[in-house]
Amino acid sequence: MQDTLEVEGLTVRFGGLVAVNDVSFKIGANEIVGLIGPNGAGKTTIFNSICGVTQTAAGLINLGSESLVGKTNAQIASLGVSRTFQNVRLFAELSVRDNIIMGAYRTHKCGFVSSALRSPQHAKIEKESGEVADHWIDRLGLRNFADRSAASLPLGIQRVVEVARAMAGAPKLVLLDEPAAGLNAIEKERLAAIVKQIAVEKCAVLVVEHDMTMVMPLVDRLIVINFGFKIADGAVADVSRSAVVQEAYLGV
Numbered sequence: 102m103q104d105t106l107e108v109e110g111l112t113v114r115f116g117g118l119v120a121v122n123d124v125s126f127k128i129g130a131n132e133i134v135g136l137i138g139p140n141g142a143g144k145t146t147i148f149n150s151i152c153g154v155t156q157t158a159a160g161l162i163n164l165g166s167e168s169l170v171g172k173t174n175a176q177i178a179s180l181g182v183s184r185t186f187q188n189v190r191l192f193a194e195l196s197v198r199d200n201i202i203m204g205a206y207r208t209h210k211c212g213f214v215s216s217a218l219r220s221p222q223h224a225k226i227e228k229e230s231g232e233v234a235d236h237w238i239d240r241l242g243l244r245n246f247a248d249r250s251a252a253s254l255p256l257g258i259q260r261v262v263e264v265a266r267a268m269a270g271a272p273k274l275v276l277l278d279e280p281a282a283g284l285n286a287i288e289k290e291r292l293a294a295i296v297k298q299i300a301v302e303k304c305a306v307l308v309v310e311h312d313m314t315m316v317m318p319l320v321d322r323l324i325v326i327n328f329g330f331k332i333a334d335g336a337v338a339d340v341s342r343s344a345v346v347q348e349a350y351l352g353v
């Protein structure tokens with residue numbers, strides 16, 4: 102079976118600095134993979150390359166049969182890559198439901214004129230997007246918050262809303278950028294359970310996270326980056342036993 106994401110020989114340069122050096126990995130559907138490494142290792146740069154935010158110097162990034170290299174962030178999103186942010190980026194004044202509807206809209210191509218004139222096509226999209234939002238509200242336990250503004254909610258709930266918004270776009274790949282940042286232990290546990298649920302949706306998940314207490318039980322596999330190089334890729338137990346990883350990452 103074809104992998105959802107295939108990264109081959111990815112290299113990214115910032116002037117003279119090689120931030121990502123010939124990195125290759127694959128992620129299959131339903132797989133949750135952690136991307137870890139010390140500060141400045143190159144994790145965010147890999148993330149941003151997949152999203153089309155950072156220009157690559159060399160290598161392939163394929164989502165199924167589609168090449169993502171050279172595509173814009175918006176094109177990549179419409180091909181099926183969703184993400185959440187370390188600093189939650191919701192529409193603060195909009196309700197939880199409307200935030201999630203925004204995620205569902207992304208899958209539709211309805212022009213400005215059609216929207217402005219409230220054409221039958223636009224009405225249909227609006228109805229479908231509402232149904233998708235309600236599905237994710239119920240699925241991720243957000244019903245009690247659906248009509249509240251995003252800004253009025255605790256960070257732990259806002260992160261769940263971001264995941265729901267990402268899922269409403271029916272992605273093939275979800276990128277989670279430090280989802281545990283700022284959460285307490287209970288919120289982390291709840292979010293980890295939710296991430297496990299979304300992987301069941303034939304969705305591949307790539308998580309950048311420093312918090313090992315959240316990552317270890319969550320992921321199927323760990324990829325470790327150090328100074329731009331991939332130094333390990335395997336099951337959590339194997340990677341955490343690796344001498345190279347312990348030396349580089351844990352400073353042992």
Ligand SMILES: Nc1ncnc2c1ncn2[C@@H]1O[C@H](COP(=O)(O)OP(=O)(O)OP(=O)(O)O)[C@@H](O)[C@H]1O
Nearest residue numbers: 115118119120138139140141142143144145146147
């Ligand atoms: N826009 C940029 N211009 C120049 N250098 C950059 C840029 N973005 C990142 N870098 C450098 O590239 C290297 C990799 O950075 P990156 O942010 O990808 O690491 P990281 O593993 O995500 O680190 P952290 O865990 O601290 O977020 C670092 O040396 C960083 O200083």
